[in-house]
Amino acid sequence: MYRIYVYDGNYIALLSLILELIKRNIKPDNIKMDDYEASLFDEVINLQVDLDMDILKKMKKSFGSYAINAMYYVYLSEEDNKELLLYYFFLNALKYHKDITFRRDLKCVSEVLRISQYVMHEGHRMKGFLRFKELENKVLYAEMEPTNDVIMLVSHHFQKRLKNEYFIIKDVKRRILSIYDKKKFVIVPENSFILDTDVLSDEEREMEELWKIFYRTIGIVERKNDRCRMNFMPKKYWKHMLEVEDEL
């Protein structure tokens, strides 16, 4: 049997569980969110753990902010065994403290750093590739389908940049919305908010057309390079980018 420890999806809950497992000297076969599909050989264990609300502060002091940021990015990733990876990283961080991020000879460290880079990079990309439409009521609305769960990273960015606008960002795959009301943003399930995204503002089509004209004009024909373009802007993002969606 495989001993699979489950948590409710919350990051603090995951960290609290990992710490508890380490304290009790338990080596889990895996750690999963409680809605995962258990196989025949899985023994699902729901350990009751108190949430340690100070855990991030304590970790930051002991492991350093670079390490705890990297851990958070791994949590946002779609990596299959990310929870187990974080368990091993945590275990080693208790041994190496702030030197943990220099220990790339350990597989769990090099993997955490690799995955966190990937998530951070996608977050950064979405800050550029996201496209808002202006709805009739002046609300800005965007849909995206990132591989990783970057809605939080992206929302923080637009909260600063567009602080005097209302905006809504939808993660199509995860069925969640980030809603910003000129003060703060909240992330809610898609079905908790009724949204009519079909009625656009008067100017919207005109602006979209101008942008497409600009996009087509700015490329230098003599330098055409599709491979280079695709390296920088992978096709998986094109569906929600008006200037290239026609080329799909």
Place this chain on the structure above:
Amino acid sequence: MDMNLQEKLKILADSAKYDASCSSSGSKRSNKDGIGNAAESGICHSFASDGRCISLLKILLTNACIYDCKYCLNRKSNNIKRAMFTPEEVCQITINFYRRNYIEGLFLSSGIIKSPDYTMEQLIKTIELLRNKYHFNGYIHAKAIPGASDSLLKRLGSLVDRLSANVELPTENGLKLLAPNKESKKVNEIMNYVKNNQSRKYAPAGQSTQMIIGATKERDLDIMSKSSSLYDKYKLKRVFYSAYVPVNKDSMLPSLVRPPLTRENRLYQADWLLRFYNFKVSDLLNDDNPNFNILVDPKTDWALRHLKEFPKEINKCSYYDLLKIPGIGVKSAKRIITSRRNFTIHMEDLKRLGVVMKRAKYFILCDGKYFANSSVFKKNFIEANLVLEEKDMSIVNREQLRLF
């Protein structure tokens, strides 16, 4: 000449597209109760069909021009459609694009109308409107017009994140030949002014410049020497190299089939070596060897000519020696330094540290070991393998190679 906005945008983006600079990094401008801020790292919002980043709305205020530079699409003697944006139109497009997250900001340049001072005033008027009426705090890169007065330079620089002037051609002779109305002295004056005034409030993202490559007969050595002196003298953030695209026919201009893209690429690689890898122009080029090797990158080329200094031991050699190894960059060199304080690095760790092994393996020892039998440590063998490697890397390169 009643022209609609779409037509204007098409003309004025088309005539701005040959300027290579599109970076939006280096400014921390924050949102003071308006719209927008600058991201210090810079953000690319899209990539054009030529693979270049689109970060800024890159336009000219007007493509009308009193100058007649041979290489330029907008020269006076060209019979093309001319257009001019009103300041209000530029603001409308910028704000609307920015709100929809199409762009990171504005890149505004202009043809010269009436006089340099008059042209600068139009640029200032437009950007003032954008900053003060529309409260736009996003990134702005403006072109300074050579010959404009210091007081105008002062005003423009305090409105924008980056202010730049293009040297256009690597030598004075080239400029005289192709841009008879431009004087390098005036471009230098601008760069000097910006250098002396640059601060958190004045062009916080610094200045850059651009050179056209392949329109005149300069050697790579001339170009790199020019870049190096520009970096030293004016503290430029970047020199951009723009492979010459033949937009005009002129007896003074070469008739190229394709822009010299591989050459442009080599210049960028060498530029990086100057700025971040502690190389000097004299390490890379000299009068006997005045042009870059088209077959391999400048660092590999250097390493092959200095094979006596290799292989270097990863666990022992200095940071600067690490930087000289092909396949090792600034990031991986730093990682090697911090890692080897904590453990002995083995061959299998290197990939995880970000080292490009297919290039580096010929030049390194790791914990005393070479990647293969040491009999392969010969110039001809290594060069042949690396040339094959490079050929695989890019279709563009392959097409270019066929020409030689």
